Amino acid sequence: MKKHLVKVVSILLGLLLLACVLGYWGYQSIIGYGQTPLVLTEPKELTIARGTSVNQLAQQLETDGIIQSKWKLKLLLRLQPELAKIRTGLYEITPSQSIADLFKDLSEGKVKIFSLTLVEGKTINEWEQQLASAPHLVLSKEIFAAVLMEQGDDSALPEGKFFPETYHYTAESDAKVLLTQSYKMMEQELAKAWAERNPNLPLKSPYEMLTLASIVEKETGQASERGLIAGVFINRLNLGMKLQTDPTVIYGMGERFNGNITRKDLVEETPFNTYRIFGLPPTPIAAPSKASLEAVSKPAEVSYLYFVSRNDGTHVFSTTLEEHNRAVDIYQRKKK
Template identity: 60%
Template structure:
């Protein structure tokens, strides 16, 4: 208690001495300085290096033209020494920031946040092109495979194993750290879908459910159709019918796909050509979201075996081949 009283008394005397030195005018100037917005019109990044002192920061802010480095900055540090305990990092300085609010941000270590969004329905190759454009990330070669190795996944098959979502990061974060979050989240979501699945599905493992979910993801973006699409594929698997789904063919073609599938393409022998192979392809063809995972686990209770696009994002579903052919004539061949 005595020590606290001594510190309080010393602080009070210091403040009193400073206030007497600067006078009322100086105090008013300091108050105005503390609350005046910085001189910038758009948000800017401020990189604060490790070991930067409070006074060095004031000089850097003056070099940026954001505030004058003069007696007011120095006095502010004397009157509020807690504002001098600034932390290194990359910060965003906004036009609304004042010297005091900026210092509070730097003391709290409230660094600028960046977003990484892995979009559902995209492939690993498409994600990699996107990730290379993101700022302030510590990149590495083959980061998806690196995460698989770190997690003890020896399959070397990364497609579909990372959950599409938005992940926040700070400058200097390693990409593999974020991808590890994505991998673990997919493991969690996939296991939840598998554990809740309807009994009797012709799927032997969570990985097969993941493969099916990826096809559903590519076939439709409509929430009201996912379980119907799932039902078609489940029904075909039960009957031993080929899936005959174009997205798997396109995936198997890789860079050879130019926007159109020809009859010749449908006759090509590839592991992903579901017009030629029985059952599911060997791996997912994209990253499914939670809705597609749950659709694969809970297909609609219908007898549909076919569907065809209406060319507006929706599909016509049919039970018989005759019904399906009529729908193809109407919506694809434009016959009445």
């Protein structure tokens, strides 16, 4: 009887050991499954809608061919329940991710971050087109003017008042949030430039500084020339000369500008034709960069009154009209 009992106990212990071995193997197998790469050849967006359960997500991933064993995934989430606490949002999944990596991101809410660069020298119209094509960004009509109103500016003149920079947002963000940040950044940078400006600049207000900075921005092909170009315009304003700058003419032409400025365009009377008007145009003509604001705030102290393009992004600067005409002959009329 005793021998029989020993035999039974030995068998039970053997079965228990086998069960432990199999259980450990199964546990390691499921945990190892979590390190299996997602079945992807390129990045893909994944949307977790409000109310989505992990079972529904598992089914979706299997249906889309992103994972191959839904039942293993369910076991993995039972063994690691912290991974099952998925959060809503739009995510980007990549071929380099494992299944565990994916669910770790989902549980931590690491949603996809989008970038939008509002480039200096662009107009509000150009930025509106860019915003309209930005992915997963909520855009309302007349959004720039709406932001002005919300910030207490009832001028309905948004040109130049938004700071060019790279902004970040998540899916279905309201563009107003981004543009409000841009507006406040421009206010800060303009206030700083105005406070630190050289004394005796022929500018009556920060808005005039903003307007001149936008012209400098459009005239600048080389960053190193910003101060020189600003210096030329400041000198002309001090002397009561017309600015005579093509970018203002182009802005005044609006959509009818086809890439060329004719003699007729230069004599047309518009508020922005600085070949006809004295002083600054009524509004900025584009979004100036911080560098252009600084250039106008502290322009180069030069005697130059003219500049002409070398057609390579740089300019020839001149003090006298005779020097300027000679440079125009060489670089624009191709005379020697």
